[in-house]
Amino acid sequence: MEMIEPMLSKLVEVDVHLSGVWNSEPKLDGERIIAVGEGDKISLWTRRHIESSYKFPEITNDLKKNIKGDNWILDGELTVPGGFRKLLKRNTEDKTKISILSRKLPATFNLFDITRFQGEDLTSKPLAQRKKILLDVSSPGEYLRIIPFKIVTTETVKDHFEKSLKDGYEGLILKNASSRYESGKRSDNWLKIKRTETIDVNVVGVTRSTGSIAFGALILEKDGQYFGKVGTGFSDMDRREILDFLEKNREETPILLPENVDVLFTTRPLPAEIKANEIVGGKPRAPVWVRFRWG
Numbered sequence: 001m002e003m004i005e006p007m008l009s010k011l012v013e014v015d016v017h018l019s020g021v022w023n024s025e026p027k028l029d030g031e032r033i034i035a036v037g038e039g040d041k042i043s044l045w046t047r048r049h050i051e052s053s054y055k056f057p058e059i060t061n062d063l064k065k066n067i068k069g070d071n072w073i074l075d076g077e078l079t080v081p082g083g084f085r086k087l088l089k090r091n092t093e094d095k096t097k098i099s100i101l102s103r104k105l106p107a108t109f110n111l112f113d114i115t116r117f118q119g120e121d122l123t124s125k126p127l128a129q130r131k132k133i134l135l136d137v138s139s140p141g142e143y144l145r146i147i148p149f150k151i152v153t154t155e156t157v158k159d160h161f162e163k164s165l166k167d168g169y170e171g172l173i174l175k176n177a178s179s180r181y182e183s184g185k186r187s188d189n190w191l192k193i194k195r196t197e198t199i200d201v202n203v204v205g206v207t208r209s210t211g212s213i214a215f216g217a218l219i220l221e222k223d224g225q226y227f228g229k230v231g232t233g234f235s236d237m238d239r240r241e242i243l244d245f246l247e248k249n250r251e252e253t254p255i256l257l258p259e260n261v262d263v264l265f266t267t268r269p270l271p272a273e274i275k276a277n278e279i280v281g282g283k284p285r286a287p288v289w290v291r292f293r294w295g
Helices: 057-066 084-090 095-104 127-137 157-166 236-247
Strands: 008-011 022-027 031-038 041-046 071-079 108-117 144-146 150-152 171-176 186-194 197-207 218-222 225-230 263-276 288-292
Touching: 022 127, 022 157, 022 186, 031 057, 041 057, 057 095, 057 108, 057 144, 084 095, 108 127, 150 157, 157 171, 197 236, 218 263, 236 263
Parallel strands: 008 186, 108 144
Antiparallel strands: 022 150, 022 171, 031 041, 031 071, 071 108, 171 186, 197 218, 197 263, 218 225, 263 288
């Protein structure tokens, strides 16, 4: 049984208007995982289609003990104490290190959805019903947790968001309680509000597009060093206007760019702002475009 493409959420502001019944869940700082159980075999798939069950024996053991049935697909977030940066330490192929880290830095699999159980496809069922099935077929374990959820309205979104931050989470996920599971889609039925920082950067170029959009991403520089790329936060019209603006500012960049950056052309440094929830390895994690800065 193959993994299912995860349903994705859209980034919105805290003043979002909701219609109907919605659930709120804390946004965790980890890695999205699709868990597939088929007989005695359990697979843990990342969004990049990397099978990682061998790296997290504590999770597969807990799933075997705490999930009923032998044919299921679960959706959740893998976390370790200290957040995503600490989770990167678990990314090793060394069997000895895996054994040590599973005890010294154990992960938790935080479940929030189920899309298949005992051969039945549950994706067309409303979220509220899938949540009930998830609670019926799973029980918490030492390394297994079912993410709590609450009913939220337009009037209470801000309160839920602020409490989520106070409790140490990185934001809030809002889910339409009547929505089906839209595999592989970034849906209006799942929304996320994140704690973010605005970061001052310079745009120094643009990458090629792999499709019909005007460009792939903007190349960033900060403090004289390559600072990654930003490829989200634009509409198609924004991309065309930005590309026209960049064309007028073509120039050889003085900074060294990685060989794997597919450069369309470079520009003089153009002051700008991006949003990112943290910096990992000297680069912004999941950056979002904000604007060019003038003056």
